Amino acid sequence: MRRFFTSEFDFDPDKIVMCSNCSTCRWTCTSYEEFGTEAMFAGGRLRLLRSYIERKLTVDDDFVKAVYACSTCEQCVERCPIKVPYVEIIEDLRKRLVEIGKGPYxxxxxxxxxxxxxxxxxxxxxxxxxxxxxxxxxxxxxxxxxxxxxxxxxxxxxxxxxxxxxxxxxxxxxxxxxxxxxxxxxxxxxxxxxxxxxxxxxxxxxxxxxxxxxxxxxxxxxxxxxxxxxxxxxxxxxxxxxxxxxxxxxxxxxxxxxxxxxxxxxxxxxxxALRFKKGELKWKNGYNEKVTYHDPCHLGRHVGILDAPREVIKSIPGIELVEMERNRYDSKCCGAGGGFKAGFGDEAISVASRRIDEAIETGATTLISSCVFCKLNFMDAVKKHDYKIKVVNIEDLFIDLMELS
Amino acid sequence: MNQVIQDVRELSELSWVSSSMTERLSASGDTTGIPYYHYRWKKKWLADYVAWPTSTEQVSTILAFASKKKIPVVPRGGGTCYYGSASPTRGGIILDTKVLDKILSINSDEMWVHVQAGIVWEVLEIKLGRQNLALRVTPQSAPASTLGGWLAIGGKAGIGTPKFGNMLDNILEMNVVRPDGTIDTVTGDDMKTFYGTSGIAGVVVSLKLKIRAKPESVDGLMFAFDSVEKACDMARWIANASLKPVYLRITDIEYEWRSQGGLPPHSKNGCFIIVTYDGTKEEVEQGLKMARDVFESAGGIDAGQSFYEKNWDDRFIIEMKLKLEVPTLSMQNFWIKPDAVPKLTEKMYKIAKKYKINSCFYVVLGPETNFRFCAFAPSDHRHWMHFMSGKSMLHHLVKEAYKLGAKLYTLGLQNTVYLEKFQPDEFRQYTDIRQQWDPTKIMNPDKLTNSNMTYRRMNLMFSMNGRIRRLTALLRVAKNILQIPEWVREGR
Amino acid sequence: MIKRKELQELADIVGEDYFSSEDYMRDLYSSDIAALPGLVNDLLKTKADAIAQPTTTEIVSNLLKFCSTIGIPIVPRGHGTSGYGGALPTRNGLIIEMTRMNEVYSIDKENMTVEVGAGIIWGNLLEVLEDEGLSVAAYPSSAPSSTVGGWVAAGGTGIGSTKYGGIKDQVVDLEVVLPDGSVIRTKTDGQQLSANRKEPVYNYYPGSDAYVWAPTDHDQFSDDVSDLFVDSNGALGIITKVVLKLIPLLNIRPMVASFRSRKLMIHALKDILEATRPFYLHFVTNAFYHMLEEVEQAPETSGHWIILSTYEGTDDEVAGEVEKFHHFVKRHNGTIEPDELANHEWGERFYPMRIKRLGPSLAPSEVYVPLENLEAFLKNIDDHFKGEQFAVEGAITNMGEVAALAWFLDDERRRIPFLLGWYRSLDFIDIGIKNGGRAYSIGMWNVPHSRSYYGKKKLGQMADLKQRMDPKKSVNPNKVFSGPLNLSMRFNLLIMVVASIAVPIVLYLAGLLFPSIMGAYVPWLVPVTVFDFIIAFWLGMCIGYILVEFVNLIPMGFVLSIGGPFMRLFRKIWH
Structure with missing residues (x-):
């Protein structure tokens, strides 16, 4: 297969060729919601990458910014009709940017x-x-x-x-x-x-x-x-x-x-979840509130663990679990992953606050997650905008309800 | 170009305009790469500015500015067209309307929604769904395309079109900005100048769209037939019945295999028809019963509910699934009467065989028993000759289709070349519109009224290509007989 | 040929009941699972002289002592289920069949090991262990019929290797009878091997030190030399007892997923191997699927590229892995097939030869390929064997290698095409090695690859050992170390007869064609009378005899490595 060579990139084009730029991944993309331009979503970045490779352009700061403004949440891969391994490509691309000394952002x-x-x-x-x-x-x-x-x-x-x-x-x-x-x-x-x-x-x-x-x-x-x-x-x-x-x-x-x-x-x-299935998990206290669960991208979409945390939450006596409009594989990103929070702090918080809005819409009083970064980012958003919602992780809940603290 | 450089200062003062390379690159282009010959290599494929106007006034500002300075403006929706409807050919400003995505008001008594034109169909559908409302028509590219975009390419066949007519039938009124920057409200027949005209008459900013209550039930079925004729007969019958389906599609076996990766049992050749009804439960039941009776009497075989559901779930982005098997999708859409479909199919297979392309097609029902016939020429653009064979195959198909009385469905950059020769009436109509509303010719240049490529040149190019390809095929045969040793080929 | 007197002595050593030199027995024990082309058989005449079935280590030791003094070639044998010719008696001699040493000596639950006789069949061992709630971590796919010692000697990977590695990782200790009859334990007695190593004595000036290769240059043997004897094909000695690692018997959960294209399946394989820890990860290509379809054995799957992934462990582990498996199959547009189908496929893991009915002969060939190159390799194979009927399946090892196994359909009744078709098995391995792989097992047919397979250091150590312990090369000759070709008497005679007929004709024709040379310089060479012809005939026979002697010196590996291309060429013409 022919490879495109430029002075800066040596990138296997077979990977990006898969993408047909149908833009199905556009409106759910974490960074598109935040920046709203065509360079800032999965398919757009691939098109950009293709242009840079084929037209042998020199890498500039805007390009590096576009590449690093991705939270690797994989919503795009989930929506893609043919599941182009976008996150793999973007991580590879970042690796190359670091190699040529233009990255990281x-x-x-x-x-x-x-x-x-x-x-x-x-x-x-x-x-x-x-x-x-x-x-x-x-x-x-x-x-x-x-x-x-x-x-x-x-x-x-x-x-x-x-x-x-x-x-x-x-x-x-x-x-x-x-x-x-x-x-x-x-x-x-x-x-x-x-x-x-x-x-x-x-x-x-x-x-x-x-x-x-x-x-x-x-x-x-x-x-x-x-x-x-x-x-x-x-x-x-x-x-x-x-x-x-x-x-x-x-x-x-x-x-x-x-x-x-x-x-x-x-x-x-x-x-x-396995302890619960085996009957070893006996909750001491109940949690009489309406809660909603936020799927961390790295746990849900990346590895496919969606049911286990829900089973744990449902097993708590008195709890009422409601789903947000976008849940499981369609779950929104909190904006903390992939270096997004480290690189684009304010944007990450506004992404998180949009997710919290969605949680509040369900009428839940507690937002449960199972990822440290999600919790951290949600806490920041809550602090910034004074939301009336508790953000906890599953292990926090466990300690509280089992009176271990 | 010089002019643009002079005006840099004026434009870059606006915060919602960008001239960064990254933005320009990503906003110039389409789902597919457009072959160079459509640009005639002198023209600029890259825009100079990208603008994201957030209000009607901003759109007006930019259009007024552009027409004063004669800078080309390319309005851009989702960018999901396959024919370069939103690709700049002379540089200029890309007017990205996707930021205009607010719902202004919903009237559930009169059943309309007033919405800005840059909203994505799927988002609108979801938002309406929360209030138990639904859209009447949606395009197949709904996950990515915008209202304005489907209007500009003249959306006729999608989901809901057999029942509710084309997109124009579902619009009550629209707010537009004329190329000279005047803001206007258009109703009735005047709206036609904005339907299918790729934005040459101006930019649609917001529109009142008819909506309906969420249907009580949606269900359908899928049948396998052993010939395209039969399937088309059935489709016509269904389309002419008083109870209209909401979606009807005919696919051939190659397409089904490529997109779904598996075939229903008992379907070794022939084609499939999937039909969906929605509405009240009785209506759906009645429709399904009718369709089933008709299909069964014609010798169709039920493909089973699971296959129907698979196909129905994939109704939006189905052609993208072909990308699993091929690197490049070239396609051509025709607007065609049902009786011409079998003939065109036959032609298509014949031409495809000649060019050694594994072609396939699907057909979607639009209003008034018309079909959108979508023919694919899967190829590999990294092998130039292979890619060009796909393109020439489609070119031949276009010629054959016009003979059969079909028309091109979407025009855009790539198909404008056929317009003057094969659809002279429409060409004149578009020229008039351009003359009347856009005398400075800044709006979406090289679309509909002017083509970079002449038909004669294109014809020559493709016939040459066919000859050369056949010659290389011959040479390859010769090479196989007299095999060139490995070390000679490697140049050692 | 073993003399009658020696046969009697051998029978006395083993015991009359466990010894045979009858013709049908000799035939029976002279081939392995691979059907060899008739001509190759004629050429090499692999026929044993006698078969012994020792019951104890002492008997084996005595046998070896006896044979090494007289110089009878010895070939150890399990059940002969490998197809690499590792158990073929190339220089005739005595076959030592180990299947009578089939006891489980001890199960050590503390250290989780089991000591068994080399001749025990894997299936029986598994059954015995199952009663104790234990299992071995990996066993070959021929487990119902192959012996423990056989797999240890042949090396390789099997079921369970994806998680626990091949047989090399399972062996803790071996009891080996060395060619001179001494018995060692490989785990502890490694130093003993270097004990009688002497500095080479040169009776001549060996040249500058820089150019002298001597075994002492190689690393000393460490205490644990098990690695050296595993996959040595019995060329270094006869394995009599094996100590294997054990794992507790846990629940096993097979999963089957099907895919629509090669690319998707291979990408899924990579992800599954990375994200989960399968006990056994196996795939079947669409060609294999179509063949199964022909014999009506194909499972009802939606795609034709099938992955079988088995998980082993505690409930927690398995449940977690299965969840991840589901996720990655979905990610690559695959379909998870129902559990009954998975259980069925898992049950069929021992019977890959379901497609034999299509043959009627099957020529197998196996090679390791890195998983990264699998796609290129399969593409390469498809191009290379265009027009041939074959199917590929594969199992992934813990090192991310794929043990790719090809089955070529053929008909051994058509002698010449079958002979020429043999090149495919050799080419398959070559292509695998070109794609960064290595040979699966050495045996006899892979002898040209032994250096790349063992690595320089290990092969050097093995060669050193072989040279010292078995200078006559009588233990499993022609295996691992290629050794000279040993043609059959029939073939030798054929060469001589052809030469003796050809020489007079050539001389006569030369006399007719080049009278200016022949007549002028060597008139006495041109046969004129009948007597001259008889002289020339004898001359030809002498030349033929010299030729035969030289031909018999050509190393086996050389013949195999140059023979492949010739056969490919003729096959192309013939096909």
Missing amino acids: GGLGAMGDRVFHKHNPYDGDPTTRADWLTPDLKVSDDSKWGYFVGCTGSFRRMEIPVATVKMLNHFGIEPQILGNEEYCCCSPLIRTGQVKKPVYKKQEDGSKKLVGVVDVGEVINHNIEEFKSRGVEHLIYSCSGCYRTTTLDWPKFYRERGGILPFSTQHLSQFL
């Missing part, structure tokens, strides 16, 4: 630098990673169950790992955690294309000095080998982003080194 590059230096994208001190672990939380070093905390849980929302470990303890599981040896799952880096990014250090005279290269494969391999050496067979996740990356991206990076992942992965909502 804005301050997103700092994440890669921080992962290189501190193994997390939040600039947290790696030695304080396990500081949330209080003595009343039971963890072991020989259990078959592991728990991947994730950077957001470790540095930003410490209540989430605390809640999760309490929950696991409640079911008699004392999970292994990697503690300070846990590195980033690399979701933010893979989403923003920083799979192999050179890290520079500013010197006193203003010039930049190459310090090293952040290599996602190495970071991922570290995590896997750690879990493998500790004999972990089942890994629990409280973060949807980490879960998605582990399930879909880690095997790609690990295969060359060691074959198939040595453990199975389970999101916390799946875990709870």
Whole structure:
């Protein structure tokens, strides 16, 4: 097959040829809703990419912005009649932009630098990673169950790992955690294309000095080998982003080194749903309110876990679950994923507030999600616009209703 | 071009206009790439500005400005047309109407909705659905196309058209901006100048659309027939009956196989007909019973409810599913009487075989027993000769179709070339409209009234292409007999 | 040929009941599952002289001691269910059939291992383990009839390999009888192998040190040398006992999805392998499906490209995986088929030869291809074998490789086309290797690929061992190390007769055609009288004999690697 070559791109056109620009993906697109121009939706970006490749244009800032203004929510893939793997293409494209030094957009590059230096994208001190672990939380070093905390849980929302470990303890599981040896799952880096990014250090005279290269494969391999050496067979996740990356991206990076992942992965909502099915989940208190569930894109559309969280919520006594107009596979994005919140903060909040509007329309008083980022972004929107709605995650609900806090 | 450069300052003062390369690139173009010969390589395929007017006044401002400076303006809806209706040919300003997407008022007593023309059909349908209302007609491209867009290409065959007529029949009044910037309200027969004219008479900003209450039930069936003649007879019968269906489509076996990836049992050759009724429960039942009786008496075989549902669920973007199998879709739509369909089909297969193209078709019922016949020439645009064969096949088909009394359904950039030769009356009509309303010729240039390509040149090009392709095919045969060794071919 | 006296001695070692040198038995044990073209059989004359069925390790050891002193070639054999010629007696000799060593010696639930005799059939082992609530992690698709030792010796992957890896990952320890009759445990006695390794003594100047290749240059053997003996085809010694890894018996949930095109299926395969951890991931191409259709065995699926993905584990695990499987099938426009169909297909996993009725012969060929190149490989195969009737299926391993298996339909009753059609099996492997793959198993027919298959280091170690332990190359000759061609006596005579007839005719014709040379310089060479013709006839026979000696020295691997293209050419003409 003929390939188009330009000085900057070497991109396989077979992938974009699939798209016929029918624009079916347009009006649901997260970034189209926000920016409202033809360059800012899935099909438009592919058309743009095709023009840039075929006409050998030089990459400019607007193009980079357009490429990075995607929250990788995959609504487009869901609506596409032939399911063009759009998110795969855009991640590949971002990878190439980073390779040629034009990406990532804005301050997103700092994440890669921080992962290189501190193994997390939040600039947290790696030695304080396990500081949330209080003595009343039971963890072991020989259990078959592991728990991947994730950077957001470790540095930003410490209540989430605390809640999760309490929950696991409640079911008699004392999970292994990697503690300070846990590195980033690399979701933010893979989403923003920083799979192999050179890290520079500013010197006193203003010039930049190459310090090293952040290599996602190495970071991922570290995590896997750690879990493998500790004999972990089942890994629990409280973060949807980490879960998605582990399930879909880690095997790609690990295969060359060691074959198939040595453990199975389970999101916390799946875990709870199975406990419920087995009759082990007995709620202590009820929750007498009308709630609605927001499907995180990384959990729902990316991996296909839609029923498990709903089963858990429905099992709570007294609760009334109403669906928003767009739910399950058609669910709207909260605007936090794919580097969108990091790159386009205000826009991300206005995306979230539109989703909250939809939730309020259903008459629900609580918006339940199962993703740290969704919760974070919704909280920001609630704070900004003073919405009268509670935003909680499933594990928060569990802790409240089981009186574990 | 020079003029545009002079006016940069004036235009870029407006916050809703952009001249960034990214925006211009993404807003110039269509679902398909348009072959270079339609631009005659001197013309500019790329717009200079993209404008997103959010009110009638802004539309008026930009049109007044453009006609004063004689800058071409291309109004753009969803950009889902296959024939380049919204592609700039001389640069200029792209007027993206998709930001005009508000519902102004809904009147559920008189059953109309006043809505801005840039709203996407599917969004409107959803919003009306919340108040238990529904649209009367929708195009097949509803998930992406806008009201203004379907109006401008002259929407006649879609969902609801057999029952409720074409799009114009469902409009009560529209607010337009004339090319010189005057704002006007148009009703009655005057609306015809905006129907199917690709925006040469002005930009439609908002319109009053007839709506209806949400139908109580929607159901249909799918039957397999062993010949196109029979299926067309049946379709005509159904269309002429007093109880009109809301949607009727005939597909051939190739199309069904390619789009659905599977065939109903007992259907080794022939074609399929799917028909849908909606309305009250009794109406639907009556319609279905009638259709079933007629089909069965004609020897059709029921394809089963699951296949009907599959096809009905895919009614909107069905042709896109062909992309699973082929990289490039070239197609041509005709407006045709049912008795001409079998003849045209026969012709199509014959021509397609000559050009070695796996052609297929579907037919959708419009108002007054007319069909939209959609012929596909799947090809691969990365292989130029292959792509051109598809195009030449369609070109031949157009000639044959006119002989059979059919007309082209959508004109746009690519089909304007046939207009002067085959539809002289309409060509004159369009020229008059252009003369009357757009004397400066800024609105959507090179559509309907003027063509970059002459018919003679096009004809010559395609007949040459056929010859060359046949020659290469011959050479390929020769090459197979006397195989060139691998190392010679690799140039070692 | 084994002498009568030696036969008696062999029978005494094994026991009269477990020994046979009768003709029908010799025929029975002289071929494996692949139907060889008649001509190849004539050429190589693979016929054993005697068959022994030892019951204990000691007997095997005694046998080897006896044979190594006399130099009788030995071929170990399981049930002969492989098609790579690993159990063919190319230099005749004694076949040691291991199927009498079929005991389960011990099950160690603590370490989750089981020790079995090499001759136990997988199916029986699985049944025994099932009663204990255990299972082996992977077993071959020929499990109902193949032996544990056979699979260990042949190497490869099978059912369960997608999650747990091939046989290499299952073997913990082996008991091996080395060619000299000594018995070792591969897990612990690795050092013993290097014990009698000597610095090579050169009686001549071997050249500069930089150019000398000596086994000592290779890494020392580590303690655990199991890897060396797995997939060694018994060329290094006879495997008598095997210690395998065990897993608890968990529930198994097969799922079947069908797709409409190759592209969709392959993309789905990639995603399924990445997102879920299938126990066994297997696909069937549309050609295979159409053949199944012809024998009316095809499942009622909506697409003709079928994926069978099986999940194994606790309820939690399986439920989670199945949910993800559903998602990814939907993503690639596939259809999930009902559970009954999936269970049926899972039940049929041992019987890929359902299409044999179309043949009536089936020529199989298998090769590993990386999953990334699968699409290109299948395309390549379709182009290459245009006009041939064949079907491809495949199973994915834990390393992301596809064990692609092709079945070529043929009719062994038509001798010459069948012989020429043999090239397809060889070409299939070549194309796989061109697409970044490697041979599936070495046996005899894949001998040209043994270097790429084992890797330089391992092959070097194996060669070192073979050289020291078995200098006469009498244990499973011609396998792994190609060794010289051993043509049958009939063929040798044929060459001689042809030469002896051809030489007088050639000389006579030369005399007629080039009198200026022949008559002028070597008039005595041109036969004139009958006596001259007889002399020339004898001369021809001598030349033929010299030729035969040389032909017999050509390595097997060389013949195989140059033979393929010739056969392809003739097949094209013949077809």
